[in-house]
Amino acid sequence: MAPTTEISQRVEWNGRQIPVYPMQTIDFSAVLSQEPAELEKLLQCCQKEGFFYLDLNNVDGRRFLDDHQELLKTMHRFFEAPLKVKNEYGLISPHLGYEPVGSRNGVLEDTRDGYEMIKVSRDEIQRESPHIPRNIKNSADLKVLENAISGSNIMSKAILAALSTAFGLTGSARFENLHRNHRPSTSTLAMMHYIPSNPAKDGNFGHQKHTDISSLTVLFTEQWGLQIRPPGTKEFGFVEPKKGHAIINVGDSLRFASGHTFQSCIHRVVPYDYSEHRYSVAYFLRAEDDTMFQDSEGRYVTSREWHDEKFLAFLASPMDQAKFPSSLLLGGMQEDETDVYGLPKAQSVAADTARNPAVEITAVEVGA
Numbered sequence: 001m002a003p004t005t006e007i008s009q010r011v012e013w014n015g016r017q018i019p020v021y022p023m024q025t026i027d028f029s030a031v032l033s034q035e036p037a038e039l040e041k042l043l044q045c046c047q048k049e050g051f052f053y054l055d056l057n058n059v060d061g062r063r064f065l066d067d068h069q070e071l072l073k074t075m076h077r078f079f080e081a082p083l084k085v086k087n088e089y090g091l092i093s094p095h096l097g098y099e100p101v102g103s104r105n106g107v108l109e110d111t112r113d114g115y116e117m118i119k120v121s122r123d124e125i126q127r128e129s130p131h132i133p134r135n136i137k138n139s140a141d142l143k144v145l146e147n148a149i150s151g152s153n154i155m156s157k158a159i160l161a162a163l164s165t166a167f168g169l170t171g172s173a174r175f176e177n178l179h180r181n182h183r184p185s186t187s188t189l190a191m192m193h194y195i196p197s198n199p200a201k202d203g204n205f206g207h208q209k210h211t212d213i214s215s216l217t218v219l220f221t222e223q224w225g226l227q228i229r230p231p232g233t234k235e236f237g238f239v240e241p242k243k244g245h246a247i248i249n250v251g252d253s254l255r256f257a258s259g260h261t262f263q264s265c266i267h268r269v270v271p272y273d274y275s276e277h278r279y280s281v282a283y284f285l286r287a288e289d290d291t292m293f294q295d296s297e298g299r300y301v302t303s304r305e306w307h308d309e310k311f312l313a314f315l316a317s318p319m320d321q322a323k324f325p326s327s328l329l330l331g332g333m334q335e336d337e338t339d340v341y342g343l344p345k346a347q348s349v350a351a352d353t354a355r356n357p358a359v360e361i362t363a364v365e366v367g368a
């Protein structure tokens, strides 16, 4: 298979020619029927790059594309509400609740992030009376959220099973056995709204460089902005959004579970078009809370500990974030060289505290 990180396309962004990294495409129907050639290709994607497109443009996948369109409508309604209503919901636990713009570091030095986010966890949506914001809580909304969560869970579990088979795992050693549906986990659906922002003048900008805490992430986005740094490359490049396809990436836990042989994809988000509002949805399939992993420092940590520790690092100020080992934010992935086309520092950072509120966890969910 030809290496997919060969750069054949570039786009102009922020005054430079930035690569668009090609990615392999995996067919969801072929994964469902466990076709050996597709399984081998999937394994190669996870071992070499850690990301791929999932083609849902078929009889098995189209329902998930429809679900996503319904979810977008619900998201718009939620995000359009006054900040007061959204903050009333607040951040209940790291994987459930609302984070306003500016809760985390931004892409540029001295900036905060440029997105607001609402998370609904898989465990929460199954409760008799789930804790959901009041402006998206009627029975139709709950159904839309449930469909999005269950659909992404089905897609990610099908991929996980295919990977176990391709990796030669049998019985209780299979990856699915660390991700049983009835066990508590931090698996969650994160819905994001990026505000328009300009690197030359705005203090809130993009989504900081990271790897995902998850085992697998199912991402839906119709707009440009996601950038990846594939292993061995010298610079971040864009991922082209493709109609009818989800973008899947490997996260830290599956990297750990694979004996550090799968690549946890380094990525970030920048405003491709400074004047555009951008919407994306990520489902993070995470391991059962008490799953034990060995991280890249050789420490034994549970899935829940890794999640909570990394979440705190995401929220930390740049100064405090620098104190965490880089293996935490990047899941032990190495950047071969610093980004030769690193982003410039924002010229002026607007100290807009209203758009940069501190994150508060309003209540702690036990056993979520």
Ligand SMILES: O=C(O)CCC(=O)C(=O)O
Pocket (backbone or CB within 6 Å): 190, 192, 207, 212, 219, 221, 225, 226, 267, 268, 269, 280, 281, 282
């Ligand atoms: O918005 C995106 O495209 C990606 C978001 C992301 O990387 C994340 O939520 O972990």
Ligand SMILES: [Fe+2]
Pocket (backbone or CB within 6 Å): 210, 211, 212, 267
């Ligand atoms: Fe991510």
